[in-house]
Amino acid sequence: MSSNGGNQDSTGGITLQTVRDALIRQEDTIVFSLIERSRFPLNHPAYNASMASGSLAESVIREIEAVYAKAGRYENPEEHPFFPEGLPLPATSPPKNETFLHPAGISININKDIWSLYFEKLLPLFVVGGDDGNYVPTAQSDLTSLQALSRRIHYGKFVAEVKYRDAPEDYEPAIRAQDRNALMKLLTFESVEEMVKKRVEKKAMVFGQNVTLGSGDGNKTNYKIDPSVVSRVYEDWVIPLTKDVEVEYLLRRLE
Numbered sequence: 001m002s003s004n005g006g007n008q009d010s011t012g013g014i015t016l017q018t019v020r021d022a023l024i025r026q027e028d029t030i031v032f033s034l035i036e037r038s039r040f041p042l043n044h045p046a047y048n049a050s051m052a053s054g055s056l057a058e059s060v061i062r063e064i065e066a067v068y069a070k071a072g073r074y075e076n077p078e079e080h081p082f083f084p085e086g087l088p089l090p091a092t093s094p095p096k097n098e099t100f101l102h103p104a105g106i107s108i109n110i111n112k113d114i115w116s117l118y119f120e121k122l123l124p125l126f127v128v129g130g131d132d133g134n135y136v137p138t139a140q141s142d143l144t145s146l147q148a149l150s151r152r153i154h155y156g157k158f159v160a161e162v163k164y165r166d167a168p169e170d171y172e173p174a175i176r177a178q179d180r181n182a183l184m185k186l187l188t189f190e191s192v193e194e195m196v197k198k199r200v201e202k203k204a205m206v207f208g209q210n211v212t213l214g215s216g217d218g219n220k221t222n223y224k225i226d227p228s229v230v231s232r233v234y235e236d237w238v239i240p241l242t243k244d245v246e247v248e249y250l251l252r253r254l255e
Ligand SMILES: O=C(O)C(=O)C[C@]1(C(=O)O)C=C[C@@H](O)C=C1
Pocket: 020, 023, 159, 187, 188, 189, 190, 192, 193, 196, 238, 239, 240, 242, 243, 246
């Protein structure tokens, strides 16, 4: 819980409200990162797998992740690499903090799905077509967005752990039966999802409005990315994938 101001010990202080607050704070990072990415056109050659070792985006991100791995970034249970295979070990061993999460769920990593979804479905929704040749800054911007989305989606582990600890008697029968549908039902709060979708749409309006000093065009509101697209990104992918992580985590909660 380090990135959002909640440095807790193994159990202390983490509640459904604090994990939801962390998700709300992460919305800011996601919305800003998508706005920043929209500065560049699609720049398809950056992620078209035409290079021997995959796309330019992939090779840049692999190198950056290797540096991060050496620095110990992925020792934090909130961080998940996109290319975990063959990463170097941390140069110095970080202090071993006891984690809040159940050990069997820590290794869940759905970044491969997030990666293909991001490039195939999400980018074309809010980025204009075209090619301005800025491939490396584009790849860097993609990584920032991907990490923000990945952190939020994998945060489902923390949400699931809190929900389980709050009511183990509700979750245990479904976990023992390995019943995904029952778990999905138990962890779903539709009214919360509605609020999330509305709030991210509003954030996209506030953070992405074009600011001018002239008084003449005050009623011509113009956003850097379409706020309804941000809401849709949450509705169609961010929330469902967070819930998938929650279910996967809970299925392993009694191992
Ligand atoms: O806040 C929760 O309870 C969550 O599990 C997070 C979340 C979300 O992804 O925003 C997912 C499932 C719930 O239905 C509501 C919201």
